[in-house]
Amino acid sequence: MNAKMWDEIMEQPAALGGCLECNASVLQQVVARLKAQRIDRVVIAARGTSDHAGVYGKYALEMLVGTPVALAASSIYTIYNRTLKLDNALVIGISQSGRAEDVLEVLHGANESGALTVAITNYPDSPVAREARFHLCCEAGVERSVAATKTFITQIFLLALLSAEWAGDEALLKDLRAIPLRMAQTFDIAGEIGEKVERYRFMQECFVLARGVNYAVALEAALKIQETTFVRAKAFASSDFQHGPIAMIDSDIPVIVYAPDGPSLPNMSAMADRLASSGIELVVISNNRDLLSKGACAFAIPPESNDILSPFFNAAVAQMFACKLAVVKGMDPDNPKGLTKVTITR
Amino acid sequence: MNAKMWDEIMEQPAALGGCLECNASVLQQVVARLKAQRIDRVVIAARGTSDHAGVYGKYALEMLVGTPVALAASSIYTIYNRTLKLDNALVIGISQSGRAEDVLEVLHGANESGALTVAITNYPDSPVAREARFHLCCEAGVERSVAATKTFITQIFLLALLSAEWAGDEALLKDLRAIPLRMAQTFDIAGEIGEKVERYRFMQECFVLARGVNYAVALEAALKIQETTFVRAKAFASSDFQHGPIAMIDSDIPVIVYAPDGPSLPNMSAMADRLASSGIELVVISNNRDLLSKGACAFAIPPESNDILSPFFNAAVAQMFACKLAVVKGMDPDNPKGLTKVTITR
Numbered sequence: 298m299n300a301k302m303w304d305e306i307m308e309q310p311a312a313l314g315g316c317l318e319c320n321a322s323v324l325q326q327v328v329a330r331l332k333a334q335r336i337d338r339v340v341i342a343a344r345g346t347s348d349h350a351g352v353y354g355k356y357a358l359e360m361l362v363g364t365p366v367a368l369a370a371s372s373i374y375t376i377y378n379r380t381l382k383l384d385n386a387l388v389i390g391i392s393q394s395g396r397a398e399d400v401l402e403v404l405h406g407a408n409e410s411g412a413l414t415v416a417i418t419n420y421p422d423s424p425v426a427r428e429a430r431f432h433l434c435c436e437a438g439v440e441r442s443v444a445a446t447k448t449f450i451t452q453i454f455l456l457a458l459l460s461a462e463w464a465g466d467e468a469l470l471k472d473l474r475a476i477p478l479r480m481a482q483t484f485d486i487a488g489e490i491g492e493k494v495e496r497y498r499f500m501q502e503c504f505v506l507a508r509g510v511n512y513a514v515a516l517e518a519a520l521k522i523q524e525t526t527f528v529r530a531k532a533f534a535s536s537d538f539q540h541g542p543i544a545m546i547d548s549d550i551p552v553i554v555y556a557p558d559g560p561s562l563p564n565m566s567a568m569a570d571r572l573a574s575s576g577i578e579l580v581v582i583s584n585n586r587d588l589l590s591k592g593a594c595a596f597a598i599p600p601e602s603n604d605i606l607s608p609f610f611n612a613a614v615a616q617m618f619a620c621k622l623a624v625v626k627g628m629d630p631d632n633p634k635g636l637t638k639v640t641i642t643r
Numbered sequence: 644m645n646a647k648m649w650d651e652i653m654e655q656p657a658a659l660g661g662c663l664e665c666n667a668s669v670l671q672q673v674v675a676r677l678k679a680q681r682i683d684r685v686v687i688a689a690r691g692t693s694d695h696a697g698v699y700g701k702y703a704l705e706m707l708v709g710t711p712v713a714l715a716a717s718s719i720y721t722i723y724n725r726t727l728k729l730d731n732a733l734v735i736g737i738s739q740s741g742r743a744e745d746v747l748e749v750l751h752g753a754n755e756s757g758a759l760t761v762a763i764t765n766y767p768d769s770p771v772a773r774e775a776r777f778h779l780c781c782e783a784g785v786e787r788s789v790a791a792t793k794t795f796i797t798q799i800f801l802l803a804l805l806s807a808e809w810a811g812d813e814a815l816l817k818d819l820r821a822i823p824l825r826m827a828q829t830f831d832i833a834g835e836i837g838e839k840v841e842r843y844r845f846m847q848e849c850f851v852l853a854r855g856v857n858y859a860v861a862l863e864a865a866l867k868i869q870e871t872t873f874v875r876a877k878a879f880a881s882s883d884f885q886h887g888p889i890a891m892i893d894s895d896i897p898v899i900v901y902a903p904d905g906p907s908l909p910n911m912s913a914m915a916d917r918l919a920s921s922g923i924e925l926v927v928i929s930n931n932r933d934l935l936s937k938g939a940c941a942f943a944i945p946p947e948s949n950d951i952l953s954p955f956f957n958a959a960v961a962q963m964f965a966c967k968l969a970v971v972k973g974m975d976p977d978n979p980k981g982l983t984k985v986t987i988t989r
Contacts (some may be wrong), residue, residue, distance in 0.1 A: 337728060338684050340711050345886030359719045363728045365686050367713035372855045372882065373705045376906045378951070382709045383685060399882070457984065502848070502875060509718045520887045529891045533878050536718065536745070536988045541866045544895030544979050545875045560722045604723070635889050642882045 300455040301624075302442035302525070302630045304617045308412040308556045309450045312437040313477035316451040319436045319594065320458065327415055327431050328462045334413055336387045342369035342403035343391035344642055345518060350391055350417075350452035353513035354431035357457050357605055360510070361464040361475070371399035371642070374406055384411035389456075393440065393448040394639045395423020404428045417455050419448050433459070442631045444524045444636050446616045450480075450609065457605055469605065476609050482599050483613040490614070493594050494621045497551070503580075504546070506568060508561035510604040511611055513571060515555055518615035525623035525630040535568045546577050553580040555615075556588050557598065582614050646969075647978045648871070652962045653830065655796045658783040659823035662797045665782045666804065673761060673777045673806045680759055682733045688715035688749035689737035690988055692791040692863060695901050696737055696763075696798035699859035701952045703803050703951055706856070707810040717745035717988070720752055730757035735802075738762075739786065739794040740985045741769020763801050765794050779805070788977045789984050790870045792962045795863060796826075796955065803951055812872035817950060822955050828945050829959040836960070839940050839966045843897070849926075850891075850898045851878040852914060854907035856950040857957055861901055862960035871969035871976040881914045892923050900927040901961075903944060903953035930961050 305638035339358055341351040355366040369388075373379050375398070388407035394454040395418035404414050405428055416429035419437050426432040429494070435451035454476065461469040497503075503522065507515035512534045519532035533542055535554075544550070552572050562585060568581055569591050581592030584607075589595040596618075598610035623630035657705040664841035685704055687697040694714070710733075719725050721744070734753035736746040741764035750760050752773055762775035765783050772778040781797035800822065807815040843849075849868065853861035856884035858880045865878035879888055881900075892898070898918050908931060915925055915937050927938030930953075935941040942964075969976035 337731075338711065338713075344883065348883070348886075356716060356719070359716065360723050360725050360729060363725060365684065365713045365727045365729060365732065367684075367701075367711045370702060372853075372880075372907070373702070376855050376910065377706050378906075379706050379709060381705060381711050383711060385683075386711065447768060509716075509722050523891050524887045527890050527893075529877070529893075529896075530695065531874070531875070534718075537690065537694070538657075540694075540986050541870045541986065544873050544982055545869050547873075550875075560724075561718070564722065636887060636890055640886050642885065 300442070300620060300630045302444050302446060302620045305442055305446045306613065308438065308621060309447045309613065310430060310477045310481040312447045312451055313454050313480065315436040316454055317474060317477065320433050320455060320555050323431060323433060324458055324462050327459065328487055330413060331387060331463055336413055337364055337385060339364055339366040339389065340369050340383060340407070341366060341389045341391065342371055344397055344399065345640065346520060347452060349513050349517040349520065350449055350456060352516060353453045353510060353608060354389065354456035356510040356513065358461040360605070361460040361466060369403050369625050371403055374402045375399050380406040380410060382410060383407045386412045387415065388412045389415045389417065389478045390429060391452055392418050392425045393445055394418070395420040395425040395640070397425060398638055399642050401425050401428055405545065417452050443587050443633055443636050444630060445520055445554065445621070450517045450612060453608060468471055472606060476606065479599060480609050481611055483610045484595055487617055490596060490617045491621045494618060494625050496594060498625050500528055500551065502529040502550045503553055504550065505530055506535045506538055507555040508535045508564050509559065510620060511555045511561065514608045514611040514615060518553065518555065518613060521615055521619035524633045524636060525619045526628060535565055541630040546572065548576045551578040551580055555581070555611045556581065556583045557584065557601060557611065558585045559602040559604050559607065561604065582611055584597055645967060646788070646976045648790050648792060648966045651786055651788055651792045652959065652966060654784065655793045655959065656798050656823045656827040658793045659800055659826065661782040662800055663823065665821060666779050666801060669777060669779060670804055670808050673805065676759060677733060677809055683710055683731060683733065685710050685712040685733045686715050686729060686753070687712060687735045687737065688717055690743055690745065691986065692795050692866060693737040693739060693798060695859050695863040696795055696802060698804035699856060699954060700735065702859065703806040705760065705808040706951070707812060715749050717749055720748045721745050726752040726756060728756060729753045732758045733761065734758045734772050735761045735763065736775060737798055738764050738771045739791055740764070741766040741771040742985055743771060743988070745988050747771050747774055763798050768860045771922060778846055789979050789982050790867055790965070790976060796958060799954060818949065818952060822952065826944060826955050826959055829956050832942055833963055836942060836963045837967045840964060840971050842940060843968055844971050846874055846897065848875040848896045850896065851876055852881045852882045852884055852898060853901040854910050857901045857903065857907065857954055860954045860957040860961060862873045863958060864899065864901065867961055867965035868968065870979045870982060871965045872972050872974060881911055891943040892918065894920060894922045895927055897924040900928070900933065901957045902927065902929045903947060903957065905948040905950050905953065906933045907950065928957055
């Protein structure tokens, strides 16, 4: 495949490896500081794909560290000109380009109110990176496709590493160090995805569901599909979906479910059964044989029941699916209409 | 109109009046406690419509009090069996029925970790109300329609009152006391909504946009449309919409914009122009003459440039629009397929 997006998906294991190596020391410095300052709350500011990484970060930090995490409503700063009381907080700004003005403004306000600030970007010389006390660098190399892939993966990797390091979870740190190699295994099904995606050539809408940490993947999977194919993909946490949105289901709209083994499986399984009994076609991404058998189309990810780790495999499938779907639809995944690589919001 | 939903929409000014009167004293007790305990962060747990009220609460508290607000990921408790460190936090659980199990679990964990807990429900004897240290009662009377209306309005009213009381903003408190009467003014356009909604008889999808606090209304407006008409309505903050989802626009899919005068108007205006220049049909809810003129369909709300107050008018229009659209589509707004009044998630 000739798409830059595809190349960048394939570069992810290498990018993760570089990211791991280059950030080891700064991660330890950040955690030392978090402990010294007795930081007990977190705010994350981001937009778009970076915001989905932020959702992953919220779950990872809350699960592993137990510190409540607020996703910033940047408009508090940019539209309403207010500042938050953020002393004793860790404020993380995430921006691929490091040029997101709203993220910059949140970090600036946070610094002024005495917070500990950390930036996650792909550019050490960017305004966002320079504004923060510490910078965690994606080290993903230049990302040319408008649809972010390797910067997303390295962003969630850095958030997982930060959470595990802060929690002092050595076993998880070891598992995370194995992720670059293990993620490459998901590429074994690239050909299978290319074939099965044919079925969705004329799909115009879909829903994407997950529960728990993988909700971040559902959001990102929907965005990749939106960006590269213009299909109206909408993501929901399965728990939210049943509080009303489920009324929108229709037999001509497939539902993509990210449902790996682990704590959220019973929940996702029940949702899959409910949808199937209503005649809804399922696309299942899982490593659970029973659930995989329920999909009109199913993609198997490597065995893994730790929800901190399964998003890496799920995200790889989501990216490959979107990229291949764009090609099957005769579109150029690298150049979506009306979108540019860097979007500035205030 | 014979729908219970319609009756309940019309009951809202009276419900707000009762809500104001019955909660005056407990609101003062809560705020005294917040100050005595030097509470400096907030977590809000809710689902569905109540979660949209929570989004309003996040903006109101952050704008008026400056305290960071995290919207709870209930699955941290219910799926992952972890608890958050919430000493020194205010934890607000919102549930119409007071029977939401996940909200109950978050409140229970919060009490155990020393947080100050507040419940917002319509039933003082409900489990959620009983679990919390303080209960703010919607006092909305029994809500029979599956689509929540008067409980949503009273929930956001209580959150606005709490924020204003905590901030000691007497001018805003005075403005809020006038809301029950002023909200009734929006009903003047009920007939106009009934006529104009004809145009959307065969609409199958729509987008709903807003910025800032009114994002909560966009979410709720989309949910009302989903629940009562099964139209695939998708809400976005306009700031997020331009980070990718805008690729989904299509000339057969109208975009509903909630864009009142005030701090977010320039932003929403720019988005409206961008959409209009791409041939997208706009439904505009505003009190700005220029913006109203850009809609193929437009609904004027009372003059108001305070974003804490405009959501009350916008919500009334959203509710009336959804209810009338259901009727025009030959559906029963009170009994959406597959939905029940109380949804329990764990």
